[in-house]
Amino acid sequence: MQKILNIQTRGRGTYDLSPDLARCVRESGIDSGLCHCFVHHTSASLILCENADPDVRHDLETFMGNLVPDGDPMFIHIDEGEDDMPAHVRSILTQAGISIPITDGRPGLGTWQSLYLWEHRLHPQQRRITLTLIAG
Amino acid sequence: MQKILNIQTRGRGTYDLSPDLARCVRESGIDSGLCHCFVHHTSASLILCENADPDVRHDLETFMGNLVPDGDPMFIHIDEGEDDMPAHVRSILTQAGISIPITDGRPGLGTWQSLYLWEHRLHPQQRRITLTLIAG
Amino acid sequence: MQKILNIQTRGRGTYDLSPDLARCVRESGIDSGLCHCFVHHTSASLILCENADPDVRHDLETFMGNLVPDGDPMFIHIDEGEDDMPAHVRSILTQAGISIPITDGRPGLGTWQSLYLWEHRLHPQQRRITLTLIAG
Numbered sequence: 001m002q003k004i005l006n007i008q009t010r011g012r013g014t015y016d017l018s019p020d021l022a023r024c025v026r027e028s029g030i031d032s033g034l035c036h037c038f039v040h041h042t043s044a045s046l047i048l049c050e051n052a053d054p055d056v057r058h059d060l061e062t063f064m065g066n067l068v069p070d071g072d073p074m075f076i077h078i079d080e081g082e083d084d085m086p087a088h089v090r091s092i093l094t095q096a097g098i099s100i101p102i103t104d105g106r107p108g109l110g111t112w113q114s115l116y117l118w119e120h121r122l123h124p125q126q127r128r129i130t131l132t133l134i135a136g
Numbered sequence: 137m138q139k140i141l142n143i144q145t146r147g148r149g150t151y152d153l154s155p156d157l158a159r160c161v162r163e164s165g166i167d168s169g170l171c172h173c174f175v176h177h178t179s180a181s182l183i184l185c186e187n188a189d190p191d192v193r194h195d196l197e198t199f200m201g202n203l204v205p206d207g208d209p210m211f212i213h214i215d216e217g218e219d220d221m222p223a224h225v226r227s228i229l230t231q232a233g234i235s236i237p238i239t240d241g242r243p244g245l246g247t248w249q250s251l252y253l254w255e256h257r258l259h260p261q262q263r264r265i266t267l268t269l270i271a272g
Numbered sequence: 273m274q275k276i277l278n279i280q281t282r283g284r285g286t287y288d289l290s291p292d293l294a295r296c297v298r299e300s301g302i303d304s305g306l307c308h309c310f311v312h313h314t315s316a317s318l319i320l321c322e323n324a325d326p327d328v329r330h331d332l333e334t335f336m337g338n339l340v341p342d343g344d345p346m347f348i349h350i351d352e353g354e355d356d357m358p359a360h361v362r363s364i365l366t367q368a369g370i371s372i373p374i375t376d377g378r379p380g381l382g383t384w385q386s387l388y389l390w391e392h393r394l395h396p397q398q399r400r401i402t403l404t405l406i407a408g
Contacts, residue, residue: 053215056221063204094228095231102268110176
């Protein structure tokens with residue numbers, strides 16, 4: 001069983017997918033198994049991140065911005081701007097796909113754990129995500 | 137089929153989960169499929185790492201300690217100490233979940249490959265891990 | 273259902289596995305589900321990367337070479353040369369295993385998304401990969 005999410009981002013930043021995830025798991029009727037989430041792009045990714053203090057995601061942006069600076073002259077793939085190649089690197093340092101256990105008919109996330117889409121491009125993008133639900 | 141591991145860590149460092157993994161796969165009776173391992177926290181993660189020379193995991197700590205220094209003044213989320221935000225970043229640069237093939241009733245790891253829990257907090261923690269076993 | 277790929281690398285660099293992936297999915301006859309790809313080594317990894325402009329993978333090598341320099345004196349595990357420990361770190365910062373949705377009997381990759389084996393050792397190596405295909 002697969003479901004598609006189409007997420008319109010407002011540019012670089014994190015977008016909480018946990019409500020969508022919970023809804024898709026509930027609709028599947030699966031009690032125990034896996035939900036695999038997959039973003040079909042190479043300049044956005046998925047992360048599991050602390051969900052209580054927004055400063056965590058702020059600091060994460062600061063860290064990644066320092067690690068992979070926009071406009072770094074080491075990059076030659078700059079066709080779509082100074083954030084083009086950094087977006088690819090940031091995606092590869094995180095993950096396009098994450099599987100989450102389904103337990104008692106719900107996503108088995110920890111108390112402080114939420115699933116986020118991380119948009120790495122500066123400008124708004126349309127992002128497609130496939131959820132594959134497997135009973136186990 | 138799901139199994140829970142509760143791991144008491146002694147603080148930052150790596151903890152070999154391969155014996156637990158092998159036991160859970162054996163108990164499942166699954167001959168071929170996947171074992172998905174998932175840590176329900178955002179300040180500890182899972183890695184597959186070389187298992188022959190402990191210096192590899194020593195060097196890995198050195199590298200990560202330099203890449204994401206405890207107490208770095210760039211971080212504002214410091215409620216739980218200087219290792220708080222670095223633990224979140226280190227988790228996101230590695231993985232909360234890893235799937236391992238089951239082949240011939242055993243985890244299909246390479247000869248030099250073991251599964252480790254990587255505790256990123258300096259102090260001891262109780263960590264919960266869910267294993268989801270799927271025949272395929 | 274599992275399939276094995278044996279890939280002979282020519283040393284550090286990326287190797288497109290997408291044709292092998294498509295063939296294995298087709299041969300499985302699975303219409304909807306997951307294909308889990310897993311490399312049984314700790315000095316090579318899998319990535320999903322932009323496939324249109326080879327400069328992306330060139331820049332990725334430049335970035336990773338700067339982030340984890342061969343011969344960095346911080347590393348003490350250097351038995352097999354200056355690229356030994358960097359190969360382990362590069363593997364852990366990326367992934368040994370990646371699951372890809374199967375949709376309509378094909379790998380559900382995005383238009384610009386291909387699966388690559390990333391060889392991190394400087395010299396040629398024989399790499400073993402297991403694909404586990406699960407209907408869902």
